[in-house]
Amino acid sequence: MTSSATVSGAGVGLREETHPSPPGPRRRLLQGKSTAVELSLVMTYLSIIVLIPLAAVVWRSQSDGLSGFFHAITTPEAASTLKLTIVSSVLVAAINMVMGTAIAWVLVRDKLPGRTLFDTLIDLPFALPTIVAGLALLTVYGPNSPLGVNLAYQRAGVVVALLFVTLPFVVRTVQPVLMELDTEMEQAAASLGARPATTFVRIILPNMFPAMAAGTALAFARSMSEFGSTVLISGNIPFKTQVASVHVYNQLESDNVTGAAAVSTVLLIVSLVVLVALDMLQRWAARRG
Amino acid sequence: MASQTAATVRRVGVRIGLRTVVLVYLTLLLVCPLALVLYKTFENGIGPVIDSLTTPSTQHAIQITLVVAFWAVVANTIFGVTAALLLVRHTFHGKRTLNALIDLPLAVSPVVVGLSLVLVYGRLTGVGKALAGIGINVIFSIPGMVMATIFVSIPLVVRAVAPVLEEIGDDQEQAAATLGAGPVQTFRRITLPSIRGALAYGVVLALARSLGEYGAVAVVSGRLVGRTQTLTLLVQERYQNFDQQTAYACAVLLVLTAVIALLVSRLLRPKELTS
Numbered sequence: 001m002t003s004s005a006t007v008s009g010a011g012v013g014l015r016e017e018t019h020p021s022p023p024g025p026r027r028r029l030l031q032g033k034s035t036a037v038e039l040s041l042v043m044t045y046l047s048i049i050v051l052i053p054l055a056a057v058v059w060r061s062q063s064d065g066l067s068g069f070f071h072a073i074t075t076p077e078a079a080s081t082l083k084l085t086i087v088s089s090v091l092v093a094a095i096n097m098v099m100g101t102a103i104a105w106v107l108v109r110d111k112l113p114g115r116t117l118f119d120t121l122i123d124l125p126f127a128l129p130t131i132v133a134g135l136a137l138l139t140v141y142g143p144n145s146p147l148g149v150n151l152a153y154q155r156a157g158v159v160v161a162l163l164f165v166t167l168p169f170v171v172r173t174v175q176p177v178l179m180e181l182d183t184e185m186e187q188a189a190a191s192l193g194a195r196p197a198t199t200f201v202r203i204i205l206p207n208m209f210p211a212m213a214a215g216t217a218l219a220f221a222r223s224m225s226e227f228g229s230t231v232l233i234s235g236n237i238p239f240k241t242q243v244a245s246v247h248v249y250n251q252l253e254s255d256n257v258t259g260a261a262a263v264s265t266v267l268l269i270v271s272l273v274v275l276v277a278l279d280m281l282q283r284w285a286a287r288r289g
Numbered sequence: 290m291a292s293q294t295a296a297t298v299r300r301v302g303v304r305i306g307l308r309t310v311v312l313v314y315l316t317l318l319l320v321c322p323l324a325l326v327l328y329k330t331f332e333n334g335i336g337p338v339i340d341s342l343t344t345p346s347t348q349h350a351i352q353i354t355l356v357v358a359f360w361a362v363v364a365n366t367i368f369g370v371t372a373a374l375l376l377v378r379h380t381f382h383g384k385r386t387l388n389a390l391i392d393l394p395l396a397v398s399p400v401v402v403g404l405s406l407v408l409v410y411g412r413l414t415g416v417g418k419a420l421a422g423i424g425i426n427v428i429f430s431i432p433g434m435v436m437a438t439i440f441v442s443i444p445l446v447v448r449a450v451a452p453v454l455e456e457i458g459d460d461q462e463q464a465a466a467t468l469g470a471g472p473v474q475t476f477r478r479i480t481l482p483s484i485r486g487a488l489a490y491g492v493v494l495a496l497a498r499s500l501g502e503y504g505a506v507a508v509v510s511g512r513l514v515g516r517t518q519t520l521t522l523l524v525q526e527r528y529q530n531f532d533q534q535t536a537y538a539c540a541v542l543l544v545l546t547a548v549i550a551l552l553v554s555r556l557l558r559p560k561e562l563t564s
Contacts (some may be wrong), residue, residue, distance in 0.1 A: 006297065034472065035380075038371055038374065041371060042368070042371055042387070046391070046443075049439050049443065054393075054405050055400075056405060056409045057401060071511065084477055097313055102310060106311045112308060120551065120555065123549070124323070127547035127548070127551045128543070129500075129501030129502070129520075129521045130501070131524050132521070132523045132524060132544060135314060135536065136325070136540070137322050139325045140322045146325065146473075160318070164319070169335065196296075196300060224398070228399065228504050233523065244398070245398045245399070248404060249507070251506075252400075252404055252508065264404055264405075268397065271396035272396075279389065287545055
């Protein structure tokens with residue numbers, strides 16, 4: 001459900017050309033004052049809740065020096081947890097790129113019966129509490145699986161949990177692009193003798209690509225930071241199914257705060273890189289028109 | 290002619306193949322798990338479900354969840370409208386940075402959210418001690434849980450309201466100001482009525498997120514059973530203590546809340562965000 005907010009948040013930058021019309025001198029003064037007041041209120045709120053706490057994490061991660069930081073993220077357990085998280089997030093992002101685009105395609109182009117229902121269902125992973133998602137997946141893919149598939153306490157279980165929570169990202173970024181996409185270009189290509197596959201690769205794919213990449217990046221970032229949905233199904237076995245967030249949680253519980261902060265900082269850096277990359281991608285796509 | 294028929298057959302084949310793959314994927318990933326949770330919950334009829342939802346510990350968890358979500362949504366609604374007005378109606382240096390900062394919480398792991406709050410407001414920190422001195426315990430109690438919930442849902446109201454504010458422009462607001470209306474009156478009489486739908490949409494999103502938050506709240510609440518346990522924490526604790534009936538009953542309650550929130554938000558979603 002946060003899909004539209006997430007996607008629009010990352011996707012639709014505020015158009016900067018629509019400034020209020022130039023105010024008169026007295027209004028400008030008043031406006032300047034109210035800007036300052038609102039800005040300081042907003043910044044205070046963000047600082048108390050988000051900025052100071054996140055800065056504290058980064059600060060704490062190097063409280064034993066930079067070598068302490070590197071030591072904390074390269075202990076066998078931390079290294080294995082980071083490796084599992086990165087590898088499964090890359091895998092999940094790749095699957096999402098393909099399946100998300102396929103789902104968006106079927107929802108927009110194929111007059112599938114009951115597609116309104118499926119269209120609504122797509123948002124459910126965002127609306128559902130992650131722990132409930134984990135419980136639901138464990139019910140189907142756990143020890144008492146009615147399908148006879150037991151993924152509990154296995155890496156495949158972690159991947160399935162991540163696929164569930166990231167399902168809407170690519171669908172919701174690609175879908176609007178497909179809806180806007182004019183079929184005239186495709187018809188032109190077809191009338192000039194292009195085969196459907198050629199039309200897809202040369203016309204449709206380039207148009208969808210920025211949206212696919214943006215959705216995939218969001219799915220990757222979410223996978224890297226996911227916690228709740230993996231708690232029940234992964235069993236949190238160190239060196240096997242323990243993802244980075246769970247590792248942070250366990251370090252915190254066992255009073256290794258610096259270790260927890262170090263792995264958290266790695267996660268924060270990854271998120272930041274993805275956000276910056278997304279911003280650059282959008283600017284590039286906007287320039288390209 | 291024959292090649293055209295072959296092409297059509299291939300086309301239909303691709304379409305049916307794609308449709309099948311998508312439907313199987315969605316069924317295995319979404320439909321089966323949800324259907325089975327519902328089945329498991331009501332396996333023995335509705336009686337046990339009602340029993341598990343009315344135990345004192347469940348009732349308490351529901352109450353804590355509602356209290357935390359209420360304050361988080363109130364705070365984020367006020368913040369969201371202020372921030373959206375700031376971003377859309379004002380020009381200032383660092384606007385792009387602020388815009389990015391507001392989205393930052395969506396990219397932070399819930400556990401890191403919890404850790405970050407513990408590091409600043411924990412009982413052993415300077416700030417935590419100072420606050421404890423005036424009788425406010427943040428971590429392992431409600432204020433910390435509210436802050437964690439605010440953290441994870443900060444962008445939702447802003448991102449729902451900002452596009453609509455931009456869409457409606459500020460002609461009417463300026464007209465009101467010219468006619469002598471003060472900022473408060475202009476906001477109440479002009480701005481608020483025109484963003485009502487978008488605001489309601491954002492509030493529903495924030496409420497759903499707040500009711501369902503697990504990771505961040507798990508860290509800052511200390512999971513004190515009967516004191517700081519929310520519904521999501523109860524689901525996990527009951528499941529791991531082999532009380533599956535309660536775990537499933539509470540899970541279904543959360544599923545229903547999510548579905549209702551989803552449907553309401555679909556109705557409320559402003560047109561600016563649907564296209």
